[in-house]
Amino acid sequence: MDVLEARARFQELRKTDGPxxxxxxxxxxxxxxxVRPDDILGEWKGGEFRTGHPLDGMLEEANWYGKTFNSVHDAKPLICRNAAGELYSNLELGQGEASLWTIEFRGEPTATMVYDGRPVFDHFKWVDDTTLMGIMNAKGVPGEGPFYYFFLERAPEGPLAGTPAGEDS
Structure with a gap:
């Protein structure tokens, strides 16, 4: 599969409601x-692919919006909406926040978000200039998976709230 075919198929699959x-x-x-970590700084809106992974639907239940990468040492993996619809960094769900590193995954060095409080890695690759594909990997997961697959789109301009869970902004 070449990159153009991959991009087209990616767009088809992200519109799929089923597995x-x-x-x-x-x-x-x-x-x-x-991807290089410095190239993905900013705010991203997220979604998931339903693959039958145990985490399928969990982020939706948490009202997950996306991720914010303020700098390589200041990444907010779980930007969620509270009951009032305001965005916040869900520190409880993520057990802290994260940082960005270049880590080899499947033989390729690529931008990877390393969670502070969990043995979890989110690896990223470019779909196009405004879209990333992500694969979540964790300690204890075999090399063949199962992995959690998701995507991020650059969010519209404007600051996302970064207040800890439960605090009003």
């Missing part, structure tokens, strides 16, 4: 370009 095959997502991943 998506992890092996198809892996083929798309293999065709995409790697």
């Amino acid at each position: 998506v095959s992890p092996s198809e997502l892996d083929r798309i991943w293999a065709a995409l370009a790697t």
Whole structure:
């Protein structure tokens, strides 16, 4: 699969309401370009692929909005909406926040978000200039998975709230 085919298929799959095959997502991943941490700084709106992973639907239940990368040492992995619809960094769910590193995954060095409070890594690759594909990997997960697959789109301009869970902004 070349990068143009991968991008087209990615866009089709992200509109799918039903289950998506992890092996198809892996083929798309293999065709995409790697990412440098400094290139993805900013605010991102997220979504997930339903693959049958145990985490499927969990972020939706938490009212997950996306991720914010203020700097390589200041990443907010779980920007969620509170009952009033305001955005905040869900420190409880993420057990803290995160940082960005270049880490090898599947033989390629790419931008990876390392969680502060959990043995979790979110690896990223470019779909296009405004879209990232992500694969969540964690300690104890075998090399073949199962992995959690998600995507991020650059958010519209404007600051996201970064107040800790439960605090009013």
